[in-house]
Amino acid sequence: MTGHSAIIGFFMFLLGAITGSFTNVLIWRLPRRESIVFPGSHCPVCGKPIKFYDNIPILSYIILGGKCRNCGTKISPRYIFVEAFMGLAFLATYLGYDVLSYIEAIRMLLVLPIFVAITFIDWEHWVIPDELTIAVAAVGIGTAPLMGGWSNIVNSLIGCALGLLTFFLVSILGKKAFRKDALGEGDIYLIAAVGLLVGWTGVLLTIFISALLGTIGGLAIMLFRKSKKKMDNISTIPFGPFIVVATIIVMAEGDKIISAYLSLFK
Ligand SMILES: [Zn+2]
Incomplete structure (x- = not known):
């Protein structure tokens, strides 16, 4: 401090x-x-x-x-x-953030308004406007070289591909299992943009945390609504806000979480 x-x-x-x-x-x-x-x-x-x-x-x-x-x-x-x-x-x-990580602070300031807008728009309208997803991607790719040299762009691109692939597969499997869309198109594009922002380890952690938060959130809302059609209710909340919160956690504490996890295997 x-x-x-x-x-x-x-x-x-x-x-x-x-x-x-x-x-x-x-x-x-x-x-x-x-x-x-x-x-x-x-x-x-x-x-x-x-x-x-x-x-x-x-x-x-x-x-x-x-x-x-x-x-x-x-x-x-x-x-x-x-x-x-x-x-x-x-x-x-x-x-x-201390002075040394001012680039991390600046990209946090840039994505915060975009993420808050995504949260409220997705919650109310069930849509993530393309402009906002593109803005996340632009911050990601634009700041990638500043975060770890030009080689970090490769990390960003792998993160993007990994996010896209994972959510695409989940959406296909989800459709087969539940006969409805578990993930929207907007969620798939958003996780791809987030991959550019946080790289490949970051995007995996983001997916894990967002799934965890989404499950907790879904259960909480189910209890709150006291609905009998429980399976239906799981997909009656948008997933975008959970992706956003998970991404902010990863941007702020991701390195610590990953190194704490890796230290379990030393
Ligand atoms: Zn008025």
């Missing part, structure tokens, strides 16, 4: 909250196929443009009591949640 400045920490929180504001725009507009640039922010109910002073991350939501200033329509708490979460995530990234 030494060497971290409170002022930089505050600015990281601020930067995260502002990025969260943009992430909210992605979450609303991408699945509706609206431009993410034009027009500016407006109330989805009355259409009135939101003034800059009503668009301050976190604060505006509190000041306006979570309502549109013009028509009084309730605004989803998702807005303030995403802004606060992104602020804290940026702060945690700053605190979690």
